[in-house]
Amino acid sequence: xxxxxxxxxxxxxxxxxxxxxxxxxxxxxxxxxxxxxxxxxxxxxxxxxxxxxxxxxxxxxxxxxxxxxxxxxxxxxxxxxxxxxxxxxxxxxxxxxxxxxxxxxxxxxxxx
Amino acid sequence: xxxxxxxxxxxxxxxxxxxxxxxxxxxxxxxxxxxxxxxxxxxxxxxxxxxxxxxxxxxxxxxxxxxxxxxxxxxxxxxxxxxxxxxxxxxxxxxxxxxxxxxxxxxxx
Numbered sequence: 001x002x003x004x005x006x007x008x009x010x011x012x013x014x015x016x017x018x019x020x021x022x023x024x025x026x027x028x029x030x031x032x033x034x035x036x037x038x039x040x041x042x043x044x045x046x047x048x049x050x051x052x053x054x055x056x057x058x059x060x061x062x063x064x065x066x067x068x069x070x071x072x073x074x075x076x077x078x079x080x081x082x083x084x085x086x087x088x089x090x091x092x093x094x095x096x097x098x099x100x101x102x103x104x105x106x107x108x109x110x111x112x
Numbered sequence: 113x114x115x116x117x118x119x120x121x122x123x124x125x126x127x128x129x130x131x132x133x134x135x136x137x138x139x140x141x142x143x144x145x146x147x148x149x150x151x152x153x154x155x156x157x158x159x160x161x162x163x164x165x166x167x168x169x170x171x172x173x174x175x176x177x178x179x180x181x182x183x184x185x186x187x188x189x190x191x192x193x194x195x196x197x198x199x200x201x202x203x204x205x206x207x208x209x210x211x212x213x214x215x216x217x218x219x220x221x
Contacts, residue, residue: 023164034170043116043201043213059208074189100146101209103155 002027006091006104013111019064021107023091026072030091033074034101035066038088048092050074086111114139116212124218132188133215135202141180142204147187150199150214159200160187192219203208 003026013019025031031052046059056066059066063082066097067075074091088108092101116160117136125131135145144163148156162169163176169176175188189196200215 026207041120041213044211046208049208088153092155100161101156102158106153106155108153 001017002093002102004091004093004102004104006107008107009105010108011110013081013109015083015111016080019076019081019085019109021076021089021091021098021109023074024072024103025074025093028072028093028095030071031095033068034092034094035074035076036090036092038090040087044090048076081111083111087110114142114204114206114210116202116204116210118212118215120213120215122218123191124220125192126193127192127219128219129192129215131192131196131219133187133202133217134188135185135199135212137183137185137204138162140200141183142206145176145178145185145202146204146209147174147176147185148159148201148203150201152199156201156211157207189217 005024034049035047037047038044048056048058050056050068053068053071064078088106090106091104094101115138141164144161146161147159149159150156160169160171160176162176164180173190177186197219199216201214202212203209
């Protein structure tokens with residue numbers, strides 16, 4: 001069966017510090033991968049998606065970046081965090097068709 | 113641009129009653145629409161998908177309808193239980209998935 005992992009579960013970082021969140025998927029090959037952010041009481045905002053290794057599409061301009069160094073690994077990064085980067089970050093994967101998305105447990109990021 | 117509207121107010125119902133959640137969208141009808149459940153501090157979990165040529169889809173106590181004329185989907189939970197308490201998200205595809213902000217359901221014992 002497929003599983004998706006995210007870490008860390010929670011993170012408190014000072015403004016201006018770097019960020020690296022990691023997501024890995026097991027039990028499937030060549031998945032579509034996604035990074036979302038959810039602010040309190042808001043819907044999920046798609047940040048990045050990837051259809052293959054090294055292929056990243058950005059949905060919104062921001063100081064975040066994403067990379068996919070391996071087929072089942074997706075990394076969200078920032079060189080300098082802003083207060084507005086606080087939120088709940090979710091990684092998800094899907095198959096090639098218009099399938100449902102499977103979400104990881106999420107990372108709660110607080111920037112102080 | 114395509115938008116999804118879900119009631120931001122929580123729906124509070126008695127156990128055993130049917131919960132009905134509404135999802136309205138603007139502009140053109142999507143090829144399909146999905147419903148997810150999200151518990152606090154957790155990622156969403158897929159529940160049902162309904163295509164534009166389907167009027168209704170059922171799964172156990174869940175039922176989803178899709179009315180392209182009204183540009184609306186209704187999500188029903190029959191014989192609701194306290195364990196059904198969660199936030200329910202409506203999602204449609206417009207070259208990417210667009211998530212509604214969700215409606216919180218609270219089922220009182």
